Amino acid sequence: MIIRTAIAAAISAIALAAGSGCAVGRGQETTGAYVDDATITTQVKSRFYENKNVAGSSISVETLNGTVMLSGFAKNSLEKTTSEKIARDVNGVKEIKNQIVVRP
Numbered sequence: 001m002i003i004r005t006a007i008a009a010a011i012s013a014i015a016l017a018a019g020s021g022c023a024v025g026r027g028q029e030t031t032g033a034y035v036d037d038a039t040i041t042t043q044v045k046s047r048f049y050e051n052k053n054v055a056g057s058s059i060s061v062e063t064l065n066g067t068v069m070l071s072g073f074a075k076n077s078l079e080k081t082t083s084e085k086i087a088r089d090v091n092g093v094k095e096i097k098n099q100i101v102v103r104p
Contacts, residue, residue, distance in 0.1 A: 002050070036092055037063040043090045044068060053082045059100060061087070066094035074100050 040063045048056030059072040068087045074080040080100045087096055 033065060037065065040066070040068060040090055040092050044087045044093075047086045047090065048083065051082065051086060054079055054086065059083055063093075066092055067097060068093050068095070069097040069099060071099040072101075073103050075103060077102055 041061050044061045044063075045056060048054045048059060048061075055075065058074070059070055062069045062071075068090075070083055070087060074083065080098065080102055083100060084096055084098045087093060
């Protein structure tokens with residue numbers, strides 16, 4: 001299971017880099033910042049899929065200059081707080097904006 005998650009994370013990172021052409025976008029100053037943000041996003045999503053308390057497919061992750069924005073839907077408040085904690089523990093994360101909505 002861990003190997004499958006690692007492979008999925010690697011494929012996602014490669015696809016993200018290839019799809020963007022490593023171009024600077026979204027108002028970032030350097031290509032390095034863009035790559036760092038893509039790495040953070042990939043690591044957060046990978047950790048979501050490894051955690052059985054988080055439905056990784058229901059939560060969107062976007063990173064800009066080290067600020068991670070979480071959005072989507074959670075089944076309960078535990079899933080919402082666990083998602084934030086997972087994202088906060090990723091190296092390079094400076095701030096979390098948790099916009100996850102808990103479905104009743």
